[in-house]
Amino acid sequence: MLEACYAVIVSFILGAIFCPLLIPVLHRLKYGQTEREDGPQSHLKKSGTPTMGGIAFLAAIVITGVIFARESTEAMAILLVTLGFGIIGFLDDYIKVVKKRSLGLRAYQKIILQLIVVAIFGFYFHTQVGSTEITVPFLQVSWDLGILYWPFFVVVILGTVNGVNLTDGLDGLASGVTLLVATFFLIICWQAGSNAALVCAAVVGGLMAFLLFNSYPAKVFMGDTGSLALGGFVAAVALWFQMPLFILLVGIIYLAESISVILQVASFKLTGKRIFKMAPIHHHFELMGWSETRVVTVFYMITALACLIAFLAL
16 A cells, blocks of 8 residues: 555656646647537637647556556556557547547547457456456355356446546546546555556546646646546456446446437437437536536546445445
């Protein structure tokens, strides 16, 4: 735990240095965010705010992880998945912002790249852990999924990455929610005596620093570089410790954001009507009259409560 505390501090310091160095560069390169005109009108003033800020906290996480946990196979596996998805997000951001192609990577390109990272992690997981069991919350039992574990493995990673990506729509929302989720897994890893706690600590410190610049009013956005990296981190650490079902608890905001989009699209295609004023669901609350800071604060509290419930479910 002492090393984890140092890792939090080092990652925070690095992130607090990298962010103010990166933001002027992004401004100078005009790597700004483009807001949807059909979205909340209050968001239009955010157009031009630098994006790709996830580079700063991802660099802090990777450097800190290598310093403190380079000899741990499990820590390095989780760190490499985080970095791998961060690189995919960077490519997506680069194409959107620099190449001015609004959709970024094409859908098939993104899924192929993501599946490559998943396959490499899955192979390493199989050789190091080898178990196809998952822990069931509240029941204190494990289920062995057998051959079904591997399609489940893919769904967990891609679903979590997509959920975090959808959550990244308000100032400080994805970063703050994931900070709480990372803290939960930090405690889990520490209790298990795993050096993966040091990577979790690096994520906590990096996100604390990023929130100095990403909380309302945001001076920088994380972009897909940050959101995909964070999704990869959450999925990797949960799978490594056979706790993927716990993502449904601690990541309840990710789940709600994803379900709201699925329901919205399905309803519109089937009936021509929308269930929510706008999806993902954080925009629905904004259009109901909630301030951005109120939505973010409520979602933080829900996540904190969910993490406490998850501890009770162990």
